[in-house]
Amino acid sequence: MSALEHILEANARFAEGYTMGELPPQPRQRVAILACMDARIDPPRALGLEPGDAHIIRNAGGRVVEALRSLAISQQLLGTEEVIIIHHTRCGMQTFTDQDIRQRLRQNLNANADHIAFLPFTDQEQAIQDDVHTYHESPIVRHDVPVYGLIYEVETGRLRRVV
């Protein structure tokens, strides 16, 4: 069974008990959360969030530079006033370099990706600090709101605040 079939079956059951049709688009807790796409992390579950509570932005590594468009929209159009950036331990982004993935893309897809920064990192504490810094350097996001940098431990499920 493909993932799509599994998902459509599960969604049909989910829709039967659905009661959230009237939620507004503005996040109730006025917060935007940025996290990694990692399969082991389920932000609503790990962070105690209900549908309607928060914008959740996710990309490989939870990197801010690729989330600025979404954060600007979240703040300017939908009223969020707090930003929480979450990286995590054992992140796949610590297992390769730009050189590695460019080589794979050339070998596997005959693609030239030399112009793309894939944003891997080596030092975890540095990376979350760098991402908070990237936020503060951007002119298109608010600088009068709190911005936090956290690390989620996939070993324990625990969040640790770094910034």
Place this chain on the structure above:
Amino acid sequence: MSALEHILEANARFAEGYTMGELPPQPRQRVAILACMDARIDPPRALGLEPGDAHIIRNAGGRVVEALRSLAISQQLLGTEEVIIIHHTRCGMQTFTDQDIRQRLRQNLNANADHIAFLPFTDQEQAIQDDVHTYHESPIVRHDVPVYGLIYEVETGRLRRVV
């Protein structure tokens, strides 16, 4: 209470019952899902996914052009072989234009965002088709894997396949 305090409290309770410390980083269902950051959507819950099942990428609108880096990493480093792109009804991206948000950013933050495409859209069916098309046009993602385009109805919780 700020969202951060709420989240740290909820996370402490979550971590007490945590048993997923040994999950591998490779998604069990070998699928990458791209969805909107919208607060009303909880992909694992609506799609029947467990921690470890799927990469979940999210941005404003669920737009592919900003997810290609993450998708390439998902496929080349972590072995996903299926792509599901999900837009949704009543999306905030249908409520503004580039001109609108650029004006707000200039007024509110004194920021020039004239060089940034914020990727709003008007026609929902067209937008999901455009995003599947953007995927197929990219040289850095696999073209030997299934790619689906779905719309999630926030009114009913139901997924509808478009592509």
